Amino acid sequence: MKQLFQTYTGNAMLNASLMTIEAMAQLSAVTDITPELLLQLCQEKKLWQVNRRLKNYSMLFTINGPLYYEDGGMVYNALFREIIDTIELEGEQVCELSGLRFSRPFEAVYRDALLRIGLSDREIKKRDLSINRVWVPLIGSIGSDAQALPQAKFMPGIHPVCIALLQFLPLSSLLYRGGIFLVDSSDFYFARTYVQANYNILLPPIEGTSVASQIPNQSFSKGHYLLIALSILSEKEDASDVYADLNLWSFTNSGTGAACDIDRIPCSLLRKLYWLNDTDIRKELENILRTEAISQKFLDALEGNQEWGLLYPNKFKKVAHKGVSVRFFETYMRITGNDALLPYARYIATLIREYKSSSFDSYLRSTAAWQEKDYRADLQAVLVKAARDGRWSLAHHLQILDSQHLPVRTSSYQLYRCIHFYYQRNVSETLMPAAIATASPVKQVCEWMIALIQQDELSSKITADLTDPQRYLQVVYTEMLRRAYDQPGVELETIFHTLMDPKKYAFRRAGLNELLRIFFSQPEQQQYPVKALELPEDWYPATAVQQWFWDIRALAADYQAYYYDAYRHRETGVPPCGKFFRMVNSIPQESGPFLYRFKEILDNTNNYLKEKSHAQSWSDSVLYNPNGELALLFAGMALKLSLLKLYKHTLEHQPATPIF
Numbered sequence: 001m002k003q004l005f006q007t008y009t010g011n012a013m014l015n016a017s018l019m020t021i022e023a024m025a026q027l028s029a030v031t032d033i034t035p036e037l038l039l040q041l042c043q044e045k046k047l048w049q050v051n052r053r054l055k056n057y058s059m060l061f062t063i064n065g066p067l068y069y070e071d072g073g074m075v076y077n078a079l080f081r082e083i084i085d086t087i088e089l090e091g092e093q094v095c096e097l098s099g100l101r102f103s104r105p106f107e108a109v110y111r112d113a114l115l116r117i118g119l120s121d122r123e124i125k126k127r128d129l130s131i132n133r134v135w136v137p138l139i140g141s142i143g144s145d146a147q148a149l150p151q152a153k154f155m156p157g158i159h160p161v162c163i164a165l166l167q168f169l170p171l172s173s174l175l176y177r178g179g180i181f182l183v184d185s186s187d188f189y190f191a192r193t194y195v196q197a198n199y200n201i202l203l204p205p206i207e208g209t210s211v212a213s214q215i216p217n218q219s220f221s222k223g224h225y226l227l228i229a230l231s232i233l234s235e236k237e238d239a240s241d242v243y244a245d246l247n248l249w250s251f252t253n254s255g256t257g258a259a260c261d262i263d264r265i266p267c268s269l270l271r272k273l274y275w276l277n278d279t280d281i282r283k284e285l286e287n288i289l290r291t292e293a294i295s296q297k298f299l300d301a302l303e304g305n306q307e308w309g310l311l312y313p314n315k316f317k318k319v320a321h322k323g324v325s326v327r328f329f330e331t332y333m334r335i336t337g338n339d340a341l342l343p344y345a346r347y348i349a350t351l352i353r354e355y356k357s358s359s360f361d362s363y364l365r366s367t368a369a370w371q372e373k374d375y376r377a378d379l380q381a382v383l384v385k386a387a388r389d390g391r392w393s394l395a396h397h398l399q400i401l402d403s404q405h406l407p408v409r410t411s412s413y414q415l416y417r418c419i420h421f422y423y424q425r426n427v428s429e430t431l432m433p434a435a436i437a438t439a440s441p442v443k444q445v446c447e448w449m450i451a452l453i454q455q456d457e458l459s460s461k462i463t464a465d466l467t468d469p470q471r472y473l474q475v476v477y478t479e480m481l482r483r484a485y486d487q488p489g490v491e492l493e494t495i496f497h498t499l500m501d502p503k504k505y506a507f508r509r510a511g512l513n514e515l516l517r518i519f520f521s522q523p524e525q526q527q528y529p530v531k532a533l534e535l536p537e538d539w540y541p542a543t544a545v546q547q548w549f550w551d552i553r554a555l556a557a558d559y560q561a562y563y564y565d566a567y568r569h570r571e572t573g574v575p576p577c578g579k580f581f582r583m584v585n586s587i588p589q590e591s592g593p594f595l596y597r598f599k600e601i602l603d604n605t606n607n608y609l610k611e612k613s614h615a616q617s618w619s620d621s622v623l624y625n626p627n628g629e630l631a632l633l634f635a636g637m638a639l640k641l642s643l644l645k646l647y648k649h650t651l652e653h654q655p656a657t658p659i660f
Contacts, residue, residue: 002087004100004161005030011097012184012249013137017165019195020172035084038164042080047167048073050206054215056173059180059254065134074117082113083164095159097136106131106160131156135163137180137253138260171206172199175219177261179250183225187244193232222248222263222296223289229270230277230285243267269303272335276302281328305336312421313367320367326425333418341415344400346429348383348415349422351392355385364423370416379416380514381469387521394446394519395435404440406498407508410515444533445498446515449477451528452484453516463520472517473510478637479589485644489532492549492638497535500634502542505625507633544626551622552635556642558618559601560650562608577650584643587636594636598623 008015008030018030024041027033041047051057052067061067066075091103107129114124133139139156172195174181183198185191201218209215229246245267251260276285289295294310301308311332313323324332333339356364360378363369386392398404400412422429453462462480465471477499484490501508519525541549560580567576588594598620606617622639625631 002035002089003031004033004035004087004089005098007031008188009098012182012247013169014097014162014165015184015188015191016172016182016195017167017169019192020168020199021165022192023196023199024168024171035087035161038161039081039084041168042077042084045171047080048076049211050215051167051170053209053211053213054170054173054206055217056175056180057170059217059252060137060170060173062134062254075114078117079110079113080164080167082109082116083160086112087161088159093157095162096157097162098159100159100161102159104160105155106135106158106163107155109160131158131163133253136166138251172202174198174201175217176222176225176248177250177263178219179252179259179261181220181225182249182251184247184249185244190229190232190244190246193235194228197228197232221290221292222299223292226265226273226299227286227289229265230273233270233274234277246270266303269299272302275335276328276331278331281325281331284324284328302332302336305338307336307338307417308332312417313424315367323367323421326422326427329421341400342418343429343433344396345415345418346422346427347431347433348379348400348419350428350430351386352379352382352419352423353428355382357381364420367420367424370420375416376411379419380410384469384517384521387518388523390523391432392518393435393522394515396433397515397518398438398440398443398446399433399435401442404438404442406441406445407501408442408445408511408515409508410511441536442515445512446519447528448489448498448531448533449512449516450519451530452477452480452487452490454527455487455530456480456483458483466513466516466520472513475513475516476507476509476633478507478633482585482637482640482644484530485641486648487530489530490641492552492641493541494533494535495637496541496545496549497539498533502545505627505629505631505634542626548622548626549638552638553642555601555605555618555622556639556646558609558616559605560643560646562605564650565608566604575650577647580650581644581647584640584647587640589636591632594632598636598639 005018008018018033021027021033021038021041022030024045025032025037027037048067052073057067066079067073069075086104086109088102088104089100091101093102093105094100095102110127110129111124114127128134131139136156136158139158181198183191183194185194202215205215205218225248246265248263248265249260250263273285288298288310298308298310300306310321311324311329314321323329330339330342333342352360352364357378359374360382363372363374366372369375383392383397397410400415401409402411402414403409453459456462458480462475465475481490481495496502499507499509499512540546563580563583564575567579568574569576587597602618602620609616609618623630623632623635625634
């Protein structure tokens with residue numbers, strides 16, 4: 001017996017036909033397909049009758065072929081027999097679908113078949129003997145096929161046996177998205193088993209439908225087809241090493257508008273679905289995939305490693321959604337790479353149960369509690385209480401922040417929903433997660449500020465204010481930074497980069513205060529040395545900011561020159577360093593008194609410059625940020641800090657040279 005194929009071809013449609021034949025004959029390999037077998041199947045399975053009854057046949061091959069001739073199948077069966085009886089495996093032509101060699105084209109085979117059943121040459125000339133969409137779906141050729149327009153110069157070179165093989169395709173063809181469903185994968189075992197499953201689905205209607213009736217199409221959703229794939233994978237010894245994509249074709253060959261869509265299921269998505277298909281949670285996955293209204297968004301989220309909204313309980317127009325089980329949730333988060341903070345979410349959910357206030361408890365039963373405006377503040381209060389008991393720390397809090405960028409923000413919105421999920425599922429975790437060492441900018445700023453607070457003369461008061469639930473948000477650091485003028489790294493650029501909104505030129509300290517509140521609530525507090533904070537190498541203040549800082553420092557230098565000239569010892573020439581230091585520290589912080597003193601500074605400095613015949617004259621423009629807005633808090637701190645830096649410089653060297 002002639003062996004037609006050593007392996008499958010590069011054509012998905014032809015492969016599906018071969019696999020259908022394997023399923024029909026229960027073969028163990030494609031090499032078992034022989035011409036004799038094809039003829040046997042055609043006769044035993046009554047191929048002509050079955051195909052004529054199958055509604056999907058016209059979608060595959062149109063209604064223009066000999067199957068629908070009113071001749072009792074004479075032409076159809078004669079052509080099939082002629083193809084099988086005259087199969088060639090050698091020849092000068094190479095089949096474009098299968099790679100088989102041949103010399104006798106389909107038109108000659110078809111002509112001889114018609115001659116054998118008694119048609120005259122004149123009758124045969126009226127027939128279209130070419131290979132077109134009647135024989136190979138979606139193919140273009142010379143004839144009436146509109147989609148063949150760009151290539152309708154030559155007849156496709158297709159081995160006649162492929163025409164016979166494709167006639168078995170309808171027996172495994174289901175419907176998908178309104179078109180013929182064709183499964184394709186480079187994993188031939190996978191594709192072969194899948195086609196077998198499709199044939200098994202279509203076989204009962206074929207056998208159970210009256211021979212006088214048409215066999216209806218069988219249509220399923222994408223989720224259903226994925227479940228078939230998962231069922232096949234679950235039977236493999238090790239399906240976790242799937243590296244083949246799955247292509248779900250949907251096409252129609254009928255009418256003038258032949259169309260084809262391919263829905264590619266990447267192997268990465270298949271592997272994720274495989275892990276979600278575990279016995280304990282398989283039912284949940286099946287329910288999701290079988291529900292067309294939600295399955296596509298679920299697959300999109302899973303493929304994109306995004307959180308899927310319906311993992312969580314919710315309520316839609318008074319309809320409650322229960323969400324998924326804890327096991328399903330954690331598996332989903334693990335395979336999408338979103339599980340790093342789940343131990344924290346479980347632990348924090350436990351802390352909420354133990355430390356929640358009555359007002360917090362009043363809305364925690366709601367599925368949308370994590371979206372409440374007070375949720376963040378109430379959760380912060382829980383964590384502060386836990387910190388006091390040594391069950392939470394700054395190191396842990398740094399792990400759950402949404403952002404590690406400056407200025408500090410302490411939101412953890414990405415985790416709130418997970419925390420509430422565990423809270424509502426009553427999941428407990430009493431073991432505090434191990435904090436992972438980090439060198440994030442937020443951590444460095446926290447340690448820098450803690451070190452400055454710990455060495456400050458008013459450390460106790462600042463600490464008390466930071467741990468007070470009513471006052472911690474009002475704590476400001478401008479005066480502490482002034483007092484820290486001689487500490488490493490206390491420079492305008494560092495302060496601006498770490499504590500200021502770079503666009504609005506305003507202090508952003510709320511997030512920092514919340515983190516410091518956690519730290520100073522801890523029963524054990526590490527002592528940090530003051531070190532200069534390293535700024536990013538690629539960070540520079542905007543040009544307008546640099547000019548602002550230059551003006552403030554220049555004004556400070558001119559004022560120091562005036563002051564030292566005015567109050568220098570007339571006999572010894574010793575500068576009045578101590579008097580200058582006390583004067584700077586006496587500059588008021590409050591707006592009104594500060595502005596009064598600032599005017600005095602301006603007047604004295606400008607008069608001094610005029611006496612020295614310098615053209616430079618200062619105004620209150622240094623009090624305005626680059627946006628043109630009055631920025632008394634920062635400008636006042638910056639001026640005093642610059643004056644104290646000059647004082648320090650004088651002590652260490654000599655009076656600074658005025659900047660003109």
